[in-house]
Amino acid sequence: MHFSIPETETRAGDGGAAYVAYNIHVNGVLHCRVRYSQLLGLHEQLRKEYGANVVPAFPPKKIFTLTPAEVEQRREQLEKYMQAVRQDPTLGVSETFNSFLRKAQQETQQIPTEEVVLEVLLSNGQKVKVTILTSDQTEDVLEAVASKLDLPDDLVGYFSLFLVRETKDGAFSFVRKLQEFELPYVSVTSLHNSEFRIILRKSYWDSSYDDDVMEHRVGLNLLYAQTVSDIEHGWILVNKEQHRQLKSLQEKVSKKEFIRLAQTLKYYGYLKFDPCVTDFPEKGCHVVVSAGNNELNFQVRLPNEQIKEGSFKVTRMRCWRVTSSVPMSNGPSGSSPGKSEVKLELAFEYLMSKDRLQWVTITSPQAIMLSICLQSMVDELMVKKSGGSIRKMFRRRANGALRRSDSQQAVKSPPLLDSPDASREPMAKLSSKLTSVSLRGISHSSSANDVGANDFHGNYAFEGIGDEDL
Numbered sequence: 001m002h003f004s005i006p007e008t009e010t011r012a013g014d015g016g017a018a019y020v021a022y023n024i025h026v027n028g029v030l031h032c033r034v035r036y037s038q039l040l041g042l043h044e045q046l047r048k049e050y051g052a053n054v055v056p057a058f059p060p061k062k063i064f065t066l067t068p069a070e071v072e073q074r075r076e077q078l079e080k081y082m083q084a085v086r087q088d089p090t091l092g093v094s095e096t097f098n099s100f101l102r103k104a105q106q107e108t109q110q111i112p113t114e115e116v117v118l119e120v121l122l123s124n125g126q127k128v129k130v131t132i133l134t135s136d137q138t139e140d141v142l143e144a145v146a147s148k149l150d151l152p153d154d155l156v157g158y159f160s161l162f163l164v165r166e167t168k169d170g171a172f173s174f175v176r177k178l179q180e181f182e183l184p185y186v187s188v189t190s191l192h193n194s195e196f197r198i199i200l201r202k203s204y205w206d207s208s209y210d211d212d213v214m215e216h217r218v219g220l221n222l223l224y225a226q227t228v229s230d231i232e233h234g235w236i237l238v239n240k241e242q243h244r245q246l247k248s249l250q251e252k253v254s255k256k257e258f259i260r261l262a263q264t265l266k267y268y269g270y271l272k273f274d275p276c277v278t279d280f281p282e283k284g285c286h287v288v289v290s291a292g293n294n295e296l297n298f299q300v301r302l303p304n305e306q307i308k309e310g311s312f313k314v315t316r317m318r319c320w321r322v323t324s325s326v327p328m329s330n331g332p333s334g335s336s337p338g339k340s341e342v343k344l345e346l347a348f349e350y351l352m353s354k355d356r357l358q359w360v361t362i363t364s365p366q367a368i369m370l371s372i373c374l375q376s377m378v379d380e381l382m383v384k385k386s387g388g389s390i391r392k393m394f395r396r397r398a399n400g401a402l403r404r405s406d407s408q409q410a411v412k413s414p415p416l417l418d419s420p421d422a423s424r425e426p427m428a429k430l431s432s433k434l435t436s437v438s439l440r441g442i443s444h445s446s447s448a449n450d451v452g453a454n455d456f457h458g459n460y461a462f463e464g465i466g467d468e469d470l
Contacts, residue, residue, distance in 0.1 A: 276364035
């Protein structure tokens with residue numbers, strides 16, 4: 001989430017008075033447009049609920065009209081304020097903060113509250129149509145989809161809704177996991193592009209949780225459909241013999257056995273990202289990044305066209321950060337909100353050896369999604385370390401209960417697997433500890449554009465690393 005360059009608009013019905021509106025973007029797409037006074041109101045409400053010692057300082061009011069330089073200074077201050085609130089473990093998940101963003105999103109996109117039919121995809125391409133309100137938040141929509149599929153309440157927490165972009169070959173490019181501060185219907189329709197869809201996928205990383213999901217028929221079907229899809233799209237690697245075994249299990253409709261075999265295959269449970277650029281092992285290398293098994297896997301194409309592979313364990317990342325830059329537009333102010341080309345980077349500080357920390361940078365439009373994956377891996381590790389479980393019941397609201405559909409929809413079986421692609425390039429292994437490759441270090445103070453401490457995501461899982469992990 002970040003603020004773009006502010007726009008000056010004319011407020012209708014108030015004598016033509018002008019005011020400065022600040023655009024809040026998510027993944028470079030306009031989420032909402034807010035005024036200073038609205039953000040001040042949010043700040044005062046948070047202070048009332050949580051206390052002045054918890055809520056960060058808010059940019060002060062000015063008596064006189066702001067100069068352009070002061071407007072830009074305020075934008076930067078508001079951006080830091082919103083980032084600090086969002087990253088606070090209490091404030092960032094508060095209903096006060098999230099409902100403010102949801103309301104602002106609906107008002108900015110000018111979508112009235114009404115009943116609509118939303119189409120949600122499953123991994124096998126099947127469409128689930130749910131009747132919701134345009135003002136229903138992510139949790140509401142997820143529950144509606146689960147109800148339509150007859151997925152038990154205690155399994156809902158194992159799945160999430162993702163905003164994806166459908167590619168020409170029928171695969172999906174993941175934009176982001178839909179968050180609690182947004183309205184899924186508004187998020188997808190405001191993009192005005194039929195390539196953007198909402199898809200239901202499992203949201204955990206540890207394959208041992210598959211056992212919980214497979215206890216129920218619908219959970220098993222969803223997991224099976226996702227596994228078949230991931231194999232078909234080359235996310236899970238299979239050789240000819242494994243493919244023959246999988247196809248035999250498919251023909252027998254042995255879904256659990258199919259998943260058990262798939263669990264032993266390379267990249268099972270990974271999320272594959274679009275090709276992008278990294279500075280590892282040298283600047284400008286093209287890379288395909290996959291997230292799974294508590295690591296980021298790199299398949300790097302070196303300048304000599306050689307392909308190498310290596311993995312970065314999340315437990316050895318001390319911290320990471322996402323930075324974005326929005327170029328100044330030469331067009332008229334407000335001509336195309338949300339259309340700016342935003343450059344996103346994910347950089348993480350990695351423990352290469354016992355006494356050597358280095359930074360690795362990935363430049364990708366999916367940098368925020370990568371960051372979300374890292375955070376969810378860390379959260380899952382910490383829950384497991386404390387002896388907890390990700391199984392959870394969603395809160396039932398006393399008012400505004402969801403309408404349950406009488407028609408239940410079973411998950412269709414996916415088609416049989418196609419033959420594996422024999423043309424896939426073999427991978428050359430990097431050193432397991434990656435110490436033979438020198439990386440470009442990023443100094444905390446080497447750049448005038450360096451971000452503050454609030455922009456860093458500290459990694460609690462890193463603190464428990466021991467010598468045996470090295």
